[in-house]
Amino acid sequence: MRILIANDDGIESDGLRALAAACAQRHEVYIAAPWYEQSGMAHALSVRRPIEVEEMPGVALELGAMAAWRIGGTPTDCVKLFLEALMDENRPIDLVLSGINRGSNLATDVLYSGTVGAAMEGFLHDISAVALSLDIEASYSYERAAALAVPFLEGVLAEQAAGEPVFLNVNFPQELKAAEFQVSRLGRRDYENAFKQTVHPDGRIFYTVAGEIKDSDDGPHTDLYTVAQGGISVTPLHVDLTDYAALEDGLKK
Numbered sequence: 001m002r003i004l005i006a007n008d009d010g011i012e013s014d015g016l017r018a019l020a021a022a023c024a025q026r027h028e029v030y031i032a033a034p035w036y037e038q039s040g041m042a043h044a045l046s047v048r049r050p051i052e053v054e055e056m057p058g059v060a061l062e063l064g065a066m067a068a069w070r071i072g073g074t075p076t077d078c079v080k081l082f083l084e085a086l087m088d089e090n091r092p093i094d095l096v097l098s099g100i101n102r103g104s105n106l107a108t109d110v111l112y113s114g115t116v117g118a119a120m121e122g123f124l125h126d127i128s129a130v131a132l133s134l135d136i137e138a139s140y141s142y143e144r145a146a147a148l149a150v151p152f153l154e155g156v157l158a159e160q161a162a163g164e165p166v167f168l169n170v171n172f173p174q175e176l177k178a179a180e181f182q183v184s185r186l187g188r189r190d191y192e193n194a195f196k197q198t199v200h201p202d203g204r205i206f207y208t209v210a211g212e213i214k215d216s217d218d219g220p221h222t223d224l225y226t227v228a229q230g231g232i233s234v235t236p237l238h239v240d241l242t243d244y245a246a247l248e249d250g251l252k253k
Contacts, residue, residue, distance in 0.1 A: 001027045001157060004082055004093045004122065005065075007101065008038045008075040008114030011056065015100030015134060017063055018142035022150050023097070024064030030093070031059065031068035032082035038074050041114035043121070046073045051081060075118035083125050095157055096122025099132035100142050100149075104171050106133075106223050107189035107215065110237070116169055120239060123167040128160055130167075135174040135227065145172045148232070152181050169235040171223060177230025184233040187224035188217035 003023050007016045011033035023029050035052070052072035060068040069086060071078045079096060087093065098118035105113040115131045122129035130153060134145050149170070160166050170181070191211030198206045218224035226233040 001094045001154070002030070002091060003027050003095045003097060004030050004032060004079065004087075005097045006031075006075055006078045006082075006118040007033050007099055008041060008118060009102050010034050010037045011059065011068070011070040013037075013102065015102055015132075015142045015145075018146040019097060019100050019132065019149065020063040020065055022143070022146035023153075026150065026154075028091075029063070029065040030082065030087075031056075031063070031065050032071055032078040032086065033069075034075060034078055035070045035072045038114045040112050041074045041076070041117060042112050043076050043117035044074045044114075045080070046077050051077055053081065053086075075114040076121045079118050079121040079125075083122070083127075093122075093127055095153065096125075096127050096129040097132065097153070098122075098129070099134075099170075100145055100172075101131070101133035103136040104133050104227065105131060105169060106171055106227065106233070107187035107217070109189055110169055110186065110235075116237070119167065119169075120237075123165060124239065126165055128157060128165040128167070130156070130170055132170045132172070134172040137174050138172065139175055144176075148172075148179055167237045167239070169223075169233075169237055171227050171233040171235075173227035173230050173232065175230050176232075178232075180231055181234045182226050182231045184223040184226040184235050185221055186235055187215060187219075187222035189224065190214045190216060 056068040098115045101115040110116045119129040119131040194211030195207040196210040223233040
């Protein structure tokens with residue numbers, strides 16, 4: 001299996017390196033990751049500016065990958081640029097992975113996540129794609145999470161070999177009470193007092209995102225509930241934002 005690994009934490013991140021090293025033991029791995037952290041970039045794409053690319057043979061050698069690039073753009077840029085410009089057309093990618101992210105990407109946070117955005121770009125190229133995230137205060141390592149992820153990902157591809165590509169969001173909990181992947185729906189997460197104001201000595205005003213988490217839908221079967229119980233949450237996602245109920249009502253009028 002040929003795997004492309006991207007992320008939003010940057011090519012030097014521990015999560016990406018653990019995932020790449022684990023996958024490279026059994027598969028053909030390519031890395032295309034941001035030059036520096038790009039958290040919160042969602043599915044942003046660079047336009048009207050050149051994107052700098054540098055091949056990193058030392059990183060590839062260290063992690064057992066076939067090749068690695070650091071890219072001066074967003075997580076989405078990394079995946080799109082690799083698939084449309086860097087990839088050998090005779091060796092197409094079977095699976096796009098994004099992560100392992102430093103910190104969870106749960107509930108409505110997926111709308112802002114650069115980790116999820118990178119995976120989405122793979123899915124938009126008709127390739128199965130999985131975003132993976134680990135709780136920032138997890139009691140176990142990225143290596144442990146990666147070791148659990150590899151056989152799961154192989155199972156996903158085996159099941160989907162004859163079907164349509166899938167787009168999954170995987171979250172590893174803070175305390176791993178059951179090394180089981182559980183299908184969950186997105187919950188609802190908001191933030192109270194999300195902006196903190198700072199006034200510079202020269203009078204300029206700045207705001208920093210610094211809110212307290214407030215979950216309003218974290219009941220059974222949500223991703224928030226699954227990780228709170230110590231399980232590994234798997235949420236199937238899609239990119240069609242059409243409101244079909246409203247569409248159907250409109251067509252009836």
